[in-house]
Amino acid sequence: MPVRDAVVLLSGGLDSTTTLAVAQASGFIVYALSFRYGQRHDAELASAVHVARAMGVLEHAIIDIDLRRFGGSALTDEIAVPKDRDVNEMATGIPVTYVPARNTVFLSFALAWAETLGADDIFIGVNALDYSGYPDCRPEYLRAYEAMANLATKAGVEDGRQLKIQAPLMRMTKAEIIRKGTGLGVDYALTSSCYDPGVAGRPCLECDSCRLRAKGFAGAGLPDPLLAKFGIHPV
Amino acid sequence: MPVRDAVVLLSGGLDSTTTLAVAQASGFIVYALSFRYGQRHDAELASAVHVARAMGVLEHAIIDIDLRRFGGSALTDEIAVPKDRDVNEMATGIPVTYVPARNTVFLSFALAWAETLGADDIFIGVNALDYSGYPDCRPEYLRAYEAMANLATKAGVEDGRQLKIQAPLMRMTKAEIIRKGTGLGVDYALTSSCYDPGVAGRPCLECDSCRLRAKGFAGAGLPDPLLAKFGIHPV
Numbered sequence: 001m002p003v004r005d006a007v008v009l010l011s012g013g014l015d016s017t018t019t020l021a022v023a024q025a026s027g028f029i030v031y032a033l034s035f036r037y038g039q040r041h042d043a044e045l046a047s048a049v050h051v052a053r054a055m056g057v058l059e060h061a062i063i064d065i066d067l068r069r070f071g072g073s074a075l076t077d078e079i080a081v082p083k084d085r086d087v088n089e090m091a092t093g094i095p096v097t098y099v100p101a102r103n104t105v106f107l108s109f110a111l112a113w114a115e116t117l118g119a120d121d122i123f124i125g126v127n128a129l130d131y132s133g134y135p136d137c138r139p140e141y142l143r144a145y146e147a148m149a150n151l152a153t154k155a156g157v158e159d160g161r162q163l164k165i166q167a168p169l170m171r172m173t174k175a176e177i178i179r180k181g182t183g184l185g186v187d188y189a190l191t192s193s194c195y196d197p198g199v200a201g202r203p204c205l206e207c208d209s210c211r212l213r214a215k216g217f218a219g220a221g222l223p224d225p226l227l228a229k230f231g232i233h234p235v
Numbered sequence: 236m237p238v239r240d241a242v243v244l245l246s247g248g249l250d251s252t253t254t255l256a257v258a259q260a261s262g263f264i265v266y267a268l269s270f271r272y273g274q275r276h277d278a279e280l281a282s283a284v285h286v287a288r289a290m291g292v293l294e295h296a297i298i299d300i301d302l303r304r305f306g307g308s309a310l311t312d313e314i315a316v317p318k319d320r321d322v323n324e325m326a327t328g329i330p331v332t333y334v335p336a337r338n339t340v341f342l343s344f345a346l347a348w349a350e351t352l353g354a355d356d357i358f359i360g361v362n363a364l365d366y367s368g369y370p371d372c373r374p375e376y377l378r379a380y381e382a383m384a385n386l387a388t389k390a391g392v393e394d395g396r397q398l399k400i401q402a403p404l405m406r407m408t409k410a411e412i413i414r415k416g417t418g419l420g421v422d423y424a425l426t427s428s429c430y431d432p433g434v435a436g437r438p439c440l441e442c443d444s445c446r447l448r449a450k451g452f453a454g455a456g457l458p459d460p461l462l463a464k465f466g467i468h469p470v
Contacts, residue, residue: 065300070351101347104387108343112336116305141386148379152339152371 174216409451
């Protein structure tokens with residue numbers, strides 16, 4: 001396998017952690033990139049730090065950006081996170097947890113770093129199946145971003161290289177993602193998915209993200225090690 | 236003329252200030268957006284504050300982002316700013332003052348703000364004629380960005396609106412830009428162009444940006460009021 005550098009967007013959640021494992025299994029040396037963006041669930045960032053350390057990334061950068069300055073989301077504002085929605089109802093419409101242009105902002109920093117490193121690959125853990133209805137998680141969005149990125153940068157324009165936005169989980173169900181990551185040795189007890197966690201990152205089990213996670217582990221026929229960590233017995 | 240909101244990227248330089256004037260003359264209520272991104276020329280940001288105040292924008296947001304974290308440019312690193320280059324030689328190749336993915340990062344924050352405001356228009360003062368060879372200043376780049384933005388956002392996807400990246404200076408020479416702005420009442424003494432300014436923002440007169448500015452004023456047949464402000468007599 002070729003040894004190449006890649007920038008991996010790492011939130012500390014289940015999807016981005018699995019994506020990191022996939023990038024490493026494909027032979028990439030990983031530069032992990034996380035953001036402190038005014039998210040209410042800071043536990044996620046603590047998970048990102050633990051995951052990056054446990055999985056031996058070459059470098060982990062945490063960038064401070066203030067998306068709260070612009071408001072507009074339950075994840076950064078004082079809007080209530082919706083609870084106890086049925087997982088089959090989530091994909092209708094764009095929910096209040098959508099952060100305006102978040103993936104575009106994140107990918108743009110990843111692009112800046114990739115260009116400085118001379119890396120051609122950026123990995124992002126988005127998923128079009130078991131997702132929450134965000135427009136910037138769709139394959140047509142990522143293709144448009146990639147086309148733009150190749151026109152934006154010195155790498156794409158002058159050096160004749162091709163920047164690739166890699167989203168290996170795009171067409172996988174949550175259950176398939178969990179099986180894939182488990183096969184690659186991912187320790188999901190280190191990850192954090194909850195939009196509204198309690199003390200020490202204890203998952204609320206009621207937000208969209210907790211419910212998608214529970215459905216995923218159930219579908220994979222595997223126990224969620226995060227629940228065991230908090231002494232929670234699944235229903 | 237319709238009254239609509241627009242986000243205008245404002246560096247405090249000659250081009251972005253003229254762009255702001257064009258947006259206002261087109262009937263837009265302006266939200267100005269500037270960045271503290273580790274640039275060595277902090278004088279530019281001071282100019283942005285003066286320009287925004289003098290031109291009566293509705294709101295001026297200054298976002299802190301640390302592009303120095305990734306390095307790779309004479310504008311943010313300890314790489315020397317090139318001096319005394321002939322203006323006709325500048326457009327060959329991408330110079331060391333190029334900041335990786337800078338416009339992509341800036342536009343992405345503008346997109347986040349536009350989405351929160353419900354604004355459909357983002358103005359950027361890029362220019363493909365008298366420019367410095369940056370890949371992210373070309374019309375094909377902006378078209379690709381616009382296509383991506385319309386797939387990225389709630390506005391583009393759900394509300395049936397069309398986000399537009401407006402670059403009114405794209406095909407103007409520096410002299411035409413200066414004549415246009417002067418006709419709209421822009422006070423260019425408030426603006427700052429130098430990549431390597433001295434005390435109180437005194438222009439070095441030797442970097443690419445100072446030389447392009449001098450060529451522009453000469454071509455417009457107008458004196459640069461910034462020189463008078465510093466008691467500099469043009470050669």
